Amino acid sequence: EADIYQTPRYLVIGTGKKITLECSQTMGHDKMYWYQQDPGMELHLIHYSYGVNSTEKGDLSSESTVSRIRTEHFPLTLESARPSHTSQYLCASSPLRGGETQYFGPGTRLLVL
């Protein structure tokens, strides 16, 4: 069973607030990812990391930032939330070598009013 956790699971917040979505995994995976998914739509990669101190932007333009100070932790920060940020955010991880399967967390549903 994959051990990847996301908090909070649900968040309702006002416009202009700073928020951080947490993602942690206990599998020792080097690679981690953040996806954004609107209802009934495909996932879009917004950030990924190959390991500590590595962060890259994905194919979806995003106003969020990420950091990777520890292997197990990959938080996503929105400095100033807007209604257009309302979506589901999914975190995933995979080993750098020996496997391509990505293991997903349960997601965070964000509503910005």
Add this chain to the structure above:
Amino acid sequence: KQEVTQIPAALSVPEGENLVLNCSFTDSAIYNLQWFRQDPGKGLTSLLLIQSSQREQTSGRLNASLDKSSGRSTLYIAASQPGDSATYLCAVRVDSNYQLIWGAGTKLIIKP
């Protein structure tokens, strides 16, 4: 630019039927294709991964096929059960950075 399409967007069938979900992609230059399952309130779970050199993969009642030249994959579910109800997504890996391009999914409902 690679695009992944899944048709139908939703499917409802009686329990016990065999069914096929479809996934098509526009660029045949892929490394592999994966099928995932997404349950409400939960994350995605990988079901099957087919490398570009393979034609099919099987796991229990699931069988996935890949026809890279025509840009198509199918997920066959045998003897469907209510517990199979979920959204099924396919994704293709298109580069050496392991990035995936995703379809929007097929929402499957199995009626008891």
